[in-house]
Amino acid sequence: MSPEAKVAELIDKENRWKTEVIQQNFLKDDAEEILSIPLPRREMEDKVIWHYDKQGRYSVKSGYQVALKLKFSDPPSCSDSRGNNWGVIWKLNIPEKIKIFAWKAAKNILPTAGNLWKRKIIQEAQCKRCGEGMENTWHALISCKAAKKVWQSSALANAFQDMRSSDLLGELMRFQKILSRADIELLVTTLWVIWYARNKFVFESLKLDPNLLLAKAEAVNEAFSRTKAPNLLHGENLQKNKPNGWIPPPQGWMKINVDAATDKESKCSGLGVVIRDNQGKCMAAAIKKSKFTGDVSYVKAEAAEWGLCIAKEAGLKAVILETDSLEVADLINKRKASSAEIVWRVQEIQALKQDFSLFKVKHVSRSCNFCAHSLAKMALGRTHSDVWWGNFPPEILHVL
Ligand SMILES: [Zn+2]
Known part of the structure; x- marks a missing residue:
């Protein structure tokens, strides 16, 4: 960088800093100005x-x-x-x-x-x-x-x-x-x-x-709502309400939360996966962009399948898969049958199950699945897939 360019950069930096300082003061000043429009103390004759x-x-x-x-x-x-x-x-x-x-x-x-x-x-x-x-x-x-x-x-x-x-x-x-x-x-x-x-x-x-x-x-x-939740849950409602948040798996287990977000206009879906241990510590997070043909359950099953692939790759043995799609959970648990395309994904999931010694699928509320949901949304804006094992980038850390 030439000395002139360096000087220009320093001046620019200083100006931006000054603007920030002015802006902070401006906020205070302007609020005060609004409240300080003077009025006469005594009654006076009106004049323009x-x-x-x-x-x-x-x-x-x-x-x-x-x-x-x-x-x-x-x-x-x-x-x-x-x-x-x-x-x-x-x-x-x-x-x-x-x-x-x-x-x-x-x-x-x-x-x-x-x-x-x-x-x-x-x-x-x-x-x-x-x-x-x-x-x-x-x-x-x-x-x-x-x-x-x-x-x-x-x-x-x-x-x-x-x-x-x-x-x-x-x-x-x-x-x-x-x-x-x-x-x-x-x-x-x-x-x-x-x-x-x-x-x-x-x-x-x-x-x-x-x-x-x-x-x-x-x-x-x-x-923010989770930090407030314990106060709200005190008392008799505790039994009635579903816990408004993610619950860690038992010791020795890993929990895989999966979700999909869709964008009808661009016919795209985003898949999000997060794997956490019994301390709530995040082991892996993954996002991927995929197609969306109109069936939300299908892409949620796709997210489940991908989550299991990642867990298999990591050599995990005891896993709980959580999805906020009741249909996907019921299909995997064989409580329900379907003849739509979603069965292809469910069959893949059934095959993947064999790779784990302990395996459970649970349907959870959306609020318990918000990390996976946020990742899925993020995936919509991406062009490629990413799987992180620790070393999470700042935007991912924010969600986790
Ligand atoms: Zn503009």
Whole structure:
């Protein structure tokens, strides 16, 4: 690298650091500014003043500045005059930092390029990811090409299609009536991972895969609800409720969790496998992209078969295979018969069973299978398969 290029890189690095510092302060400042619009203490006669000038006098220059602001302005943000509506965010069962993020987004105080430009902190209001128009909160989280890619792969794609106004709090309140609480939580966490990806791109020039981001959103919510679960399970409901989480196998056994995710549009499926010991320690994780011809159970059976192949390759002897497909579990356990294509996969699984001295298949709820599910989702964004024996890459570790 030439000395000039090195200097340019250092300046760029310093500028980015400065921008980050300014952004952090900006968040604090702007929240305070909103709350500090002064009102007279005593009753006074009404008169027209030009709010945008220190002396209250209109000038062409200040008028021009305001016109520019209005031209590129964000949609009106929600104000506290909407009373207790903020409860829609605060009562969610998600990490505190994500609630605070959602509150800032709905208040329009995230350090978007548009907001920083209005504060004269940066020169360009344009979105760095798509280069199409000003980056306001709605653009960054919903309408930017990069954000759309995430929403379109999301389980909430339908809700996203239905986003009507650019008032985030209003939309959350509307969704509250039509979506389950878990879906609202996923929606808010999805907004958060989109902002996370936006920052990764703007500050580190990293492009994150949409499926990986969605897996992260699900994993964050799942992990958070599990940390809360013991409190909820106290008392008499303990017996009635299914444990809301994965249970390790008995000593000497390994547990193989398998799942498949599908993308109808691209006719692809992603397979995910995770193998853990009785301490819950992850021995292996694997992801693979496959075809999807329309039968979800078929691809879930395919994931089961692949999971057993990996376990066989590792020379495991006592295994419990867990799937969230009741059909697949019943077919392998011969509680049910089928004449569809799925029997080919089940026959392969029956043959593979012979390679283990102890073998069980269990049907579990989706929440007990969320690691395999997250991996399967991740696989959708991949072009090749991967099997890791320890040394898990960071994006996998996050899910595990
Ligand atoms: Zn954009």
